[in-house]
Amino acid sequence: MRTVIRQAVRLVLGAALCVLGSAALAATADHTKFKELQGPFSSGEEVTRACLSCHTEAAKQVMATRHWTWEYENPLDGTRLGKRTMINAFCIGDRPNQAFCQSCHVGYGWQDDSFDFTAEEKVDCLACHNTGGYRKLAGLAGHPAYERMEYPPKSGKFVDATDLEWVAQHVGATSRETCGSCHYAGGGGDGVKHGDLDSSLNAPPRELDVHMAADGLNFACSECHKAEEHVVPGSRIAMTAADPHGPIRRGQHSDRNPATCQSCHGDKPHKQSFLHAERLNAHTDTLACQTCHIPAFSRGGVPTKMAWDWSEAGRMNADGKPFQLKDDDGHVIYDSKKGSFILGENVVPHYQWFNGEITYSTLDTVIDPSAPVPINTFHGDARDPRARIWPFKLFHGRQPYDVEHRQLLVPHVATHALEGSDTAFWLNFDWPKALQAGAEANNRQFSGNFDFVDTRMLWPITHMVAPAEQAVACQECHSASGRLAGVPGIYVPGQDGNQLVRTLGWLAVIGALLGVLVHATIRILTHKRGN
Amino acid sequence: MSEQHTVHRFYVYKRYERFWHWSQAALVIFMMLTGFEIAGTYEIFGFQRAVELHTLAAWSLLILWAFTIFWQFTTGEWRQYIPTLQKVDAMIRYYAWGIFRGAPHPYRKTPQKKHNPLQRLAYLALLSMVSPIIWGSGLFYLFYAYWKDFGIDRWLTLEIVATVHTIGAFMMLVFFIAHVYLTTTGHTIFAHVKAMITGWEEEHEPPAAAQSEHKPR
Numbered sequence: 001m002r003t004v005i006r007q008a009v010r011l012v013l014g015a016a017l018c019v020l021g022s023a024a025l026a027a028t029a030d031h032t033k034f035k036e037l038q039g040p041f042s043s044g045e046e047v048t049r050a051c052l053s054c055h056t057e058a059a060k061q062v063m064a065t066r067h068w069t070w071e072y073e074n075p076l077d078g079t080r081l082g083k084r085t086m087i088n089a090f091c092i093g094d095r096p097n098q099a100f101c102q103s104c105h106v107g108y109g110w111q112d113d114s115f116d117f118t119a120e121e122k123v124d125c126l127a128c129h130n131t132g133g134y135r136k137l138a139g140l141a142g143h144p145a146y147e148r149m150e151y152p153p154k155s156g157k158f159v160d161a162t163d164l165e166w167v168a169q170h171v172g173a174t175s176r177e178t179c180g181s182c183h184y185a186g187g188g189g190d191g192v193k194h195g196d197l198d199s200s201l202n203a204p205p206r207e208l209d210v211h212m213a214a215d216g217l218n219f220a221c222s223e224c225h226k227a228e229e230h231v232v233p234g235s236r237i238a239m240t241a242a243d244p245h246g247p248i249r250r251g252q253h254s255d256r257n258p259a260t261c262q263s264c265h266g267d268k269p270h271k272q273s274f275l276h277a278e279r280l281n282a283h284t285d286t287l288a289c290q291t292c293h294i295p296a297f298s299r300g301g302v303p304t305k306m307a308w309d310w311s312e313a314g315r316m317n318a319d320g321k322p323f324q325l326k327d328d329d330g331h332v333i334y335d336s337k338k339g340s341f342i343l344g345e346n347v348v349p350h351y352q353w354f355n356g357e358i359t360y361s362t363l364d365t366v367i368d369p370s371a372p373v374p375i376n377t378f379h380g381d382a383r384d385p386r387a388r389i390w391p392f393k394l395f396h397g398r399q400p401y402d403v404e405h406r407q408l409l410v411p412h413v414a415t416h417a418l419e420g421s422d423t424a425f426w427l428n429f430d431w432p433k434a435l436q437a438g439a440e441a442n443n444r445q446f447s448g449n450f451d452f453v454d455t456r457m458l459w460p461i462t463h464m465v466a467p468a469e470q471a472v473a474c475q476e477c478h479s480a481s482g483r484l485a486g487v488p489g490i491y492v493p494g495q496d497g498n499q500l501v502r503t504l505g506w507l508a509v510i511g512a513l514l515g516v517l518v519h520a521t522i523r524i525l526t527h528k529r530g531n
Numbered sequence: 532m533s534e535q536h537t538v539h540r541f542y543v544y545k546r547y548e549r550f551w552h553w554s555q556a557a558l559v560i561f562m563m564l565t566g567f568e569i570a571g572t573y574e575i576f577g578f579q580r581a582v583e584l585h586t587l588a589a590w591s592l593l594i595l596w597a598f599t600i601f602w603q604f605t606t607g608e609w610r611q612y613i614p615t616l617q618k619v620d621a622m623i624r625y626y627a628w629g630i631f632r633g634a635p636h637p638y639r640k641t642p643q644k645k646h647n648p649l650q651r652l653a654y655l656a657l658l659s660m661v662s663p664i665i666w667g668s669g670l671f672y673l674f675y676a677y678w679k680d681f682g683i684d685r686w687l688t689l690e691i692v693a694t695v696h697t698i699g700a701f702m703m704l705v706f707f708i709a710h711v712y713l714t715t716t717g718h719t720i721f722a723h724v725k726a727m728i729t730g731w732e733e734e735h736e737p738p739a740a741a742q743s744e745h746k747p748r
Contacts, residue, residue: 275582275583275586275587276579276583278676278677279582279675279676281676282675282676285679473577473578473579474577474578474579474582475574475577475578475579478569478571478578479571479574479578480571491688491689491690491693493569493570493571493689493693494569494570494571494578495571496690496693497570497571497693497694497697498690498694498697501694501697501698501701502697504701505697505698505700505701505704506701508701508705509701509704509705509708511705512704512705512708512709513708515709516708516709516712519626519712520712520715522631523630523631526631526632526633527633
């Protein structure tokens with residue numbers, strides 16, 4: 001019976017998605033009719049083999065992308081980047097938590113370094129191309145549930161087995177939902193990391209995102225992040241800070257990043273107001289489009305984490321059990337597993353110069369614990385023609401570091417990471433064990449002496465573009481203590497002014513008024529006396 | 532002093548001149564109001580609206596000036612602004628002392644010479660210093676969007692332009708205060724203003740003084 005209901009729900013969902021999808025993309029192939037997809041399938045890999053029997057080059061293409069490798073070399077300084085090795089100020093690091101974190105890998109089975117990156121059937125086509133009914137569970141190293149199982153473990157909640165045949169027969173183009181299943185959930189939950197990406201973008205109103213508005217343009221992510229050979233452009237790892245060019249015309253060959261605002265709008269997009277068009281267009285030499293057109297992030301009702309203090313983690317309640325605290329809206333603000341959080345909604349961004357160059361703290365970086373450690377550093381200043389003032393989410397972290405080596409540490413946190421181990425922090429709340437396991441997995445030494453250090457991490461804000469009429473108003477910056485207060489190298493009328501000129505100017509005005517007043521008083525007095 | 536004033540009226544300010552004066556006055560006052568808001572002194576219209584209105588007023592004033600310069604030269608009225616140092620000392624003495632004693636005004640206004648020497652000097656300063664400062668910086672400010680096209684951004688910054696513009700604005704405000712006050716120094720408080728509205732100046736002079744003034748130069 002349950003299966004019947006499930007099927008019915010999926011049919012309705014599928015039909016709805018087909019209606020939605022068909023308007024944008026009228027497919028010429030009905031995958032339900034493909035004999036290759038009739039199944040039965042017992043694993044994701046079997047589905048992938050079926051996909052590859054027609055889409056022969058797809059796996060090779062995916063394997064060349066960062067979605068597969070989680071690895072990237074920073075052209076600036078040669079540091080190895082990518083999720084595989086990078087650290088952040090949220091869940092801190094991937095190794096040795098792969099089985100947990102790799103639920104967002106476009107593959108099956110990456111739970112340790114033995115993963116075969118050349119096995120084509122390990123590529124997960126369904127993660128991005130499902131139209132519903134497919135979910136990769138944390139802890140299963142990228143696999144969905146193949147049988148009914150309790151999830152999260154010991155939660156008393158159950159997840160049904162994935163209907164792989166149905167999912168395979170109903171594949172489609174990527175959607176906000178499929179991209180969002182990972183990109184909304186970075187940092188361990190909806191909206192946690194980015195601030196401008198969360199599930200409110202699945203069906204956003206126009207005010208939240210003018211491009212993705214369900215009742216408007218209804219863009220999928222791929223409308224801007226236009227993939228070619230499965231390479232998805234527009235990553236925050238390698239950003240285009242300034243794109244001072246006109247729009248890319250349809251059919252025009254271009255090496256430019258197609259995900260920039262300018263690739264469609266051009267760099268002089270303001271035309272509406274005779275009085276302001278040129279003035280606003282002149283602002284594009286200084287400001288990123290996002291700076292005015294995203295007045296605040298986390299506007300869709302899903303809060304984002306603004307701060308995360310790991311040093312608070314591990315407290316137990318009166319019964320000696322881990323616990324959670326929630327705010328008035330029901331959002332977790334303390335979790336024994338993770339520490340305490342500060343959440344934010346409708347957050348006004350932090351603004352700073354950015355020229356496209358980013359450097360990152362790695363596990364090798366020697367830190368100065370006396371000051372907040374920048375997990376990432378966005379470079380650029382006012383004199384740099386490639387730089388613009390960008391909006392950012394400024395995230396405050398507090399995370400473990402090795403006091404003797406003065407290096408940041410990655411804890412082993414996730415329960416399922418190492419079979420039979422007792423090092424996972426979320427299981428036994430023992431920092432030294434968790435940090436030792438983390439160091440080993442990353443081939444680093446742990447002195448055993450650790451503490452927590454304040455960290456900062458910046459997240460460029462580029463989604464949740466508001467309609468033009470809700471862009472940041474002039475006086476938001478052009479006023480005393482405006483939004484750009486403290487950004488160096490700019491003169492903002494209404495905010496800045498030469499203090500000496502102002503002082504002398506007003507003294508002169510007061511002097512003139514006093515002079516006039518005294519002169520008039522004497523005139524009145526002498527006139528009366530004369531009478 | 533004799534009670535028998537000789538009162539005679541004569542036409543000093545022609546129709547266009549009055550139109551020019553009062554529309555310029557309105558525009559200048561309005562530009563000071565919006566300008567100091569743009570500089571962040573207070574908030575009335577909101578920054579964006581203030582910029583729009585300030586810009587519109589600037590263009591209006593430029594057009595008004597185009598007509599006025601034409602008018603000045605075709606009518607020869609521009610000669611009214613030729614500066615002179617004659618009687619400047621008398622003028623200063625008058626405003627610093629004589630005015631309190633009921634002394635006669637040392638300068639007699641005629642349609643041919645309607646500005647006293649101090650006025651001429653003041654208007655010369657306005658034309659040769661305040662105006663260039665305000666208009667020069669103001670036009671650079673207005674066309675900031677085009678600096679790059681002409682390479683101006685390589686040698687000029689917005690901060691300098693805005694600072695110079697503000698200096699000009701303060702000069703204008705000080706001039707405005709003095710100018711308005713001096714309108715009250717006629718034979719009645721509003722005599723000068725009235726003349727500027729109607730164009731007709733009323734001369735109240737004791738006969739002796741009038742005669743002495745009529746001596747040929």
